[in-house]
Amino acid sequence: MKKRLLLAFLLLTSLAFAQKTTFKIKYSEQLAVLIFLQNLSENYPENVFKTEFQKSKYNTDYYKSIISKFDKLTIDYSYRFEEFPYGSKKSVQTEDILKKNLIETENIKEFKLRSNGIIPNKILSDLAQCISEFIPIYNELIYNPNKEKFEKQLEEITKYSNEHQIENYFEMGLLFYNSSWDNAIPFNIAFYPLPNSKGFTAQAFCNNFISAIQTDLISYKVLFSVMLHETFHIIYDEESLEVKTEMDTYFRENKSKCSNYAYQIMNEALATALGNGYVYEQLDGKLETQDWYNKKYINGIAKQIYPLVKEYINQKKAIDKNFIDNYISIYETNFPNWVNELDNIMTYRYVISENEKDFTTIKQLFRYRSRTEYEDQITESSIEKMQKIPLTKVIIISKNNAEKLKLVKSKFAALKNWHFNSDKEFAERIFLEDKSQLILVNQKNSTLETLFRSIK
Structure with missing residues (x-):
């Protein structure tokens, strides 16, 4: 018994x-x-x-x-x-x-x-x-x-x-992302x-x-490809701490100068390649020839990594170190200048300014944002907090310029041999050891918009 x-x-x-x-x-x-x-x-x-x-x-x-x-x-x-x-x-x-x-x-x-x-x-x-x-x-x-x-x-x-057994794509996503879900x-x-x-x-x-949904919608393939796109974000989010820590290590250990910004865009790039690429292709019988995403950077990288993504899906393989290294290589080979383009790097930003109006200006200049942090004090502790986060670092100085510039220089190794004139306005972009960009603005009379436009 x-x-x-x-x-x-x-x-x-x-x-x-x-x-x-x-x-x-x-x-x-x-x-x-x-x-x-x-x-x-x-x-x-x-x-x-x-x-x-x-x-x-x-x-x-x-x-x-x-x-x-x-x-x-x-x-x-x-x-x-x-x-x-x-x-x-x-x-x-x-x-x-x-x-x-x-x-x-x-x-x-x-x-x-x-x-x-x-x-x-x-x-x-x-x-x-x-x-x-x-x-x-x-x-x-x-x-x-x-x-x-x-x-x-x-x-x-x-x-x-x-x-169309839509739930099968959910299961596919779990395997690809090496994620999990309680089926209850x-x-x-x-x-x-x-x-x-x-x-x-x-x-x-x-x-x-x-x-x-619009009341005259009669074709559902786009709806479900977008639905699965959003669902893949959830599956990505449900990866275990061990998986996410391992993935983070792969990106940090990669030698490419593009690895950090490739990491920042990966969640959206993968969801687009899977949902708007693979799922749409399965539902329609052919790949969508129009843009898969209405943002240049996400659309561009998603289409470039699609063959790699599809290969892993067909082989029922989960994302691994080899996938990450290939993904970063595809990013660097096809889009080497993206790490310098403000419209890209300002999508992921950490802004410190003692003028709160600057935050509004930044939002107006760069409306599309994925991750943002804001801090209204330029201090040793606020800079140290910023340094721990791999976002684009923006420091806007408009008060006590000489003192604040000296403080910033002392906190970043990349500025060791940098010389500044606190009485002169400037906006400079410096590539840091964590492979993020530091945008340092010394403001006197010009508008913040004018200074940002001057960045090469």
Whole structure:
């Protein structure tokens, strides 16, 4: 009897591990209303949701006060996994967890119970009230007029997913990234309608993918290739500490001057090569000939590494040292000057300035950013903190110039033989030992934009 029980247990265990991750496709009213409210904010650009609301009977002082109240709620806190190499694992965002809970619960009461403790109770209560107030408004203005088309789309999307066994690409990603996933946790995919639009949105977090889809969307291959792109970010994020530490070591030990910036772009490059390249090719029968990504650097490197990525997928191999070395070599051979191009290196930046207006200027000059850090004091400790992080290092000096320049020079070995005139304006780019760039700005009268434009 004991042997039979043991065999039965082992059989059930092996079946559990053999199961694939379940993809659950649904519509989440609560999530849709949260995003509707976010789009009504004064801080958001003009959009279809705002247009529909503004011309409706609900565009009154009462409902605008609820939008204003919602807009002031702080729901996005974050914390890092400090033991992981910098930038290799996404910080936890409380807004993502709240969205996850909206998707996974059936009503506002359940949502509040599930979300208790994530953000302060008063904020959670106010958030729930705002969503409740706007559910009927959202349904009347957005959902109901598009209900028939959207629900048909949802059926077609579910059918497409099943017919093309989309979950197999998830399993492929786990193997390629040498990552893991508990198959007891389903992957939830939440769609909501986006009327009067020519495109769809895409975001993935935790065990969720969410997307607003245009109501006239009839071809789903692009949608699913983008969905898998975002999903591969999650799989990358779920790599173990051991895998990420090993990967970090491969990049640090590589002798190429491009290794650091190749590392910074790798997450996006791999997701693009896999999702927009490989998945699209499998769904369509041929590679997409147009751009795979709307940013020059990501699109360029993703297409160049695609043969290498496809080789590893076909051979069912996980990323290893050989892959990383080849990836860096492809980057350096095809794009050797990228490490000097501001539009590229400023995507990953750590800025120190004692003038907070400079942070706004930097954001305006370099709108696309992947990782950013800001510090408003130029001190020995702030510079030492900056030196530990492999981002582009920007130090802007506009006060006590001679003293601050002397301090900066003393902290960087690459500046040992560097001579400066603190009375003269300049903006210089210096390549550092950690293979990041230091951009040092000495500002007097010129605008920060003018000084950045002068960098060769």
